[in-house]
Amino acid sequence: xxxxxxxxxxxxxxxxxxFAFAVTLLIVAGGEAPTSVEGLYAGLACVPAFAMGFGxxxxxxxxxxxxxHLVPRRDNMVVVISLAIVFMSxxxxxxxxxxxxTAAHYLSGGRLPGGEMIASLDDLKATFTIYGLGxxxxxxxxxxxxxxxxxxAVALGVSTADRPRLAEWTxxxxxxxxxxxxxxxxxxxxxxxxxYGLPGFAYWLIPVGIAVLDARRRHQARSAPPDGT
Numbered sequence: 001x002x003x004x005x006x007x008x009x010x011x012x013x014x015x016x017x018x019f020a021f022a023v024t025l026l027i028v029a030g031g032e033a034p035t036s037v038e039g040l041y042a043g044l045a046c047v048p049a050f051a052m053g054f055g056x057x058x059x060x061x062x063x064x065x066x067x068x069h070l071v072p073r074r075d076n077m078v079v080v081i082s083l084a085i086v087f088m089s090x091x092x093x094x095x096x097x098x099x100x101x102t103a104a105h106y107l108s109g110g111r112l113p114g115g116e117m118i119a120s121l122d123d124l125k126a127t128f129t130i131y132g133l134g135x136x137x138x139x140x141x142x143x144x145x146x147x148x149x150x151x152x153a154v155a156l157g158v159s160t161a162d163r164p165r166l167a168e169w170t171x172x173x174x175x176x177x178x179x180x181x182x183x184x185x186x187x188x189x190x191x192x193x194x195x196y197g198l199p200g201f202a203y204w205l206i207p208v209g210i211a212v213l214d215a216r217r218r219h220q221a222r223s224a225p226p227d228g229t
Contacts, residue, residue, distance in 0.1 A: 008074045011082055012064075018086040019061040025093045026053040026100075045112050049104040053096050060089055063142050063173070070166055071149045072157040081145045088138040095131035102127070103200070125187050128199040132184030139177035146170040168217065175209035 034040040064085060071078070101114030102124075118124050149156060150166040158166065183202035190198050 005072070008068070008072065011074050011079060012068045015064050015082055015086055016061070019057060019064075019089060022057050022089050022093050023054060025090070026050055026057070026097055042113070046101075048108070048112060049097075049101040049114060052100040052103060053093075056096060056100075057089070057093070060085070060138060060142075063169075064145075066169060067142075067145055067149060070158060070162045070169075073155075075152070075156065077148060077152075078145070078156070081141060081148065085138065085141045085145070088134065088141060092131075092134040092138050095127060095134055099127055099131050128187035129184045132180045132182075132187060132199065132202075135180030136177050136184065139173055139180055142173040143170055143177055146173060168213075171213055172210055175213065176206055179203050179205040179209070 034043050064082065074082075098117050102118050103114075104112045105114035118127055146166050146169040149158065150163065150170060153163045153166065179202050182205065183199040186202055187199040
């Protein structure tokens with residue numbers, strides 16, 4: 001038991017370190033210390049885009065952290081899925097950084113840097129497609145992770161009280177993965193003039209879908225018969 005717990009901590013520590021490294025790849029102002037006030041202003045102008053990327057990387061890190069809290073043990077398959085998550089998170093940083101900088105430029109009305117990264121609608125189409133597929137694949141790995149935890153709950157030492165939470169997280173990550181896939185599809189099939197915004201709005205499905213899931217769970221909880229009846 002002590003060996004299993006020690007291996008679990010080692011895996012989680014490795015995943016934590018990998019996500020910390022992914023954050024460092026979201027370089028603010030090129031990673032160079034400013035040498036003038038103008039350089040300081042230029043660096044600060046990159047902070048909003050960095051905050052967007054930081055928030056999304058944190059979301060994925062918290063997903064694995066939630067799994068670690070619910071599942072005490074790790075087997076070989078959990079290790080494989082976790083390593084796949086690490087790999088995809090490091091790949092995902094590249095389109096994330098590009099899209100975050102472009103989004104900050106657009107939302108600021110051109111006042112923030114990033115407008116030079118995507119020069120045409122075709123570039124935007126490609127960026128949305130690559131980003132959406134990366135987002136969907138990374139989220140899909142979490143679907144797999146939590147689903148596997150649900151199926152192997154006894155062997156992985158999951159308590160009876162926590163097993164429904166694994167199923168709930170599986171559904172949540174299904175919603176998240178679907179939004180990324182839909183964004184990539186919209187970038188390919190929507191008429192060119194509308195590609196500028198619709199693939200991005202697909203990610204609004206995440207809070208809407210999660211709200212629907214929560215409402216459904218509350219309704220099921222109210223409808224469930226009292227214990228012992």
